[in-house]
Amino acid sequence: MTPSFRDTAADVIVAGVGPTGLALACGLAAAGARVRVLDRADGPATTSRANILHARGAEVLARLDALGDLPDRAVAPIGIRMHVRGRHLTTMTFAPDERETVQALFVSQAAVEQQLRDRLTELGVEIKWGHGVESLAQDADGVTVRVTGGAQVRASWLVGCDGAHSRVRELAGIGFPGVPVVERFLLADVHADGLAGREHSAGWYHRDGILMAMPMPDATGNLWRLMANVDDDGRHLPGDEIVRAFTKLLPVRAEITGARIHDAVWTSVFRIHRRLADDYRRGRVLLAGDAAHIHSPFGGQGMNTGIGDAENLAWKLALVVRGEAGVELLDTYTAERRPVATEVLQRTTTNTRALVAEGRLARLLRDHVLVRILNLPAVQRQATRAASQLGVSYRRGPLGGRGRAPRPGDRVPDRAVRLSDGTPSTLTRELGPDWVLLTGRTDARLTAAVRDALPGQVRTVTDPQHTGGDALLVRPDGHLLWRGTDPGRLADLWPDRSKTRRSGASSAPSGGH
Known part of the structure; x- marks a missing residue:
């Protein structure tokens, strides 16, 4: 029986429940937004499309309280x-980087999605x-x-997280130009013996x-x-033919005969x-993840870039739907995240063509x-x-x-901190x-000013190792x-804050230093 929509009102509809849509829904729900989450599929995917959660993705999941036991299973x-x-x-x-508290996890996308679904359930969505x-x-x-089925859902905003063939993007009329990088790749997750040692991945040129x-x-x-590029003869290849193709490719390309x-x-x-949406917003419709950008899977950047989109958008959209920021704040989403996707597209395209x-x-x-260049330790550190x-x-x-680093806009690395009552914690957890608001020591006057200047909740923490005198005000x-x-300089961050309190209207913050 098709579920009905008894309460058709929502702040945000999230279309698509891959990692991007789930992370976005978790972030919005945690911030108090009413979220409706839809997906065309009949149920969760069980296959693992992406298989690596890079460090930034793991950090985002930790902030969403959705990392769970993934590090233990990875x-x-x-x-x-x-x-x-x-x-x-080579x-x-x-x-x-050993200075960081998060590292990449070799883990199934299906496991990541399950962890996010569990968190979304905890949030009542x-x-x-x-x-x-x-x-x-x-x-x-x-x-x-x-x-599907004819029901109608009403919301203030709609976010398309529905993948490369996004119906939301199409209906919103947002262009998605791009070019082919490689014509055809075969992929198969198989149980096999005699391929290589499992302590590393392997590539044969x-x-x-x-x-x-x-x-x-x-x-x-x-x-x-297993992955391999092959000539595109236009034929549809069923699963058993793909497996036979790999059986033939192993002795030719890898010189492995006993597998x-x-x-x-x-x-x-x-x-x-390689495709990139012309814009990430058209009126009250926004895009995130593969609906906004697609690129080569080499390097495992897709899931992580989409999760980054989701976190950037979630806190901004939550402020807008709560009436604590104007819609102009959403313009900063495209301005911040589209350049990230552009760089990812360029890097993955270059790497794929080189390989x-x-x-x-x-x-x-x-x-x-x-x-041989890739064998250099400095190159490996930079690539990682x-x-x-x-x-x-x-x-x-x-x-x-x-100004000096970290500048406004820079990521602030995780670190050990203490709450006002002395309880130990971490920046990511808070x-x-x-x-x-991160300081070297408690400053009641500054804390009060920050809470008065900004919408939403502000947590104050101290780090005795934090030197230099400046307090750091860190975004969600x-x-x-x-x-x-x-x-006194904090008034510039949200100039219409007092107006917001009186009328519910507001404007976007301005960067400062």
Whole structure:
């Protein structure tokens, strides 16, 4: 029986319950917004599309109180052994920043989604399965959405987190231009023996293309993800033919003759495209995750970029629906997150083309130059840091600022802190959906000024190791909004705060330093 919508009013409709939609819904619900969560599918996906949660994604889940036991169930990513003509050339090793409290987790996307669904249930939000967005109509006050089955849902805002083929994006009329990067890839999650040691992933370069094997967490201890680019002959390939293709590719590209594939858990054929939405907002409709940007899966950036979109949007949209910020604040979402996606698209496209190496000269450069450069420790540290997305900064955005680091817009790394009563905690634990004022010692005058200047809840913490005199006012998503010592300067952050209290109207904050 199709669930009915007894209460059709909502602040926000979230369409799509992949990691992006779930993280967004969790962030909104935690901030007190009324959320309706819809998905076209009949139930949760059980296959693992992405298989790595980079450090930034893990940090966001921790702020959402949705990380749970994922670190205990995950495998630490070590690196990938690269081969040419079956000969091992180098090992690209993950080199995490030991100063950070979060690291990448080699874990199934299905497990990440389950953890987020559990958190959403704790927050009292139900997912409406089998309810895809079929049409929408905007007006000055909100959006009316007709879903599968004919029911209508009304909300102030609609966010499309419904993937690369987003129906929400199409209905909103937002362009999604792009270009193909690689014509066709085969993918299969298989139980197999005799492939390689499971302490690393493996990649084999061949003049016909690339073959990759990644060990997947599984009770059997022999689950692998295989990927390979192949010529596109236009034929539809069923799962058994994909498995047969890998059986033939292993001895050719990897020179492995003793491997045995037992069965396939999941198979897929996909084309790698690079696409970026023209805008992330059209009126009262917004986009996040794959609905806004798609790129090569190499480097595992898709799930993490989408989760980053979700956190950035959640705290801003929550303030808007509570009447504590004007709609202009939502313009900072596109301004901050679209450049991040642009950089991810450029980096993953470059890396994919370098790895696939179409053409004899490109293969020579890859096999004899690139793999040796990737063996350098400094290059591995830089690559790991870039993949982690811990270095993402919004300092050049509308909420950014100048001055010494950290500047407004920069991420503030997690650290041990103490609450006003002396209870030990961490910065990550105190953030989201609240702001945090971080000082070296308690300053009652500054604390009162901050609470008077900002909407929402402000938590005050101290860190005896924090030196330099300036207090740090940290946004709910872990980025710096303001630093300083003069409470009088805080009025510039939310200039119409007093007006907001009287009438419910407000305007977006301005960056400061």
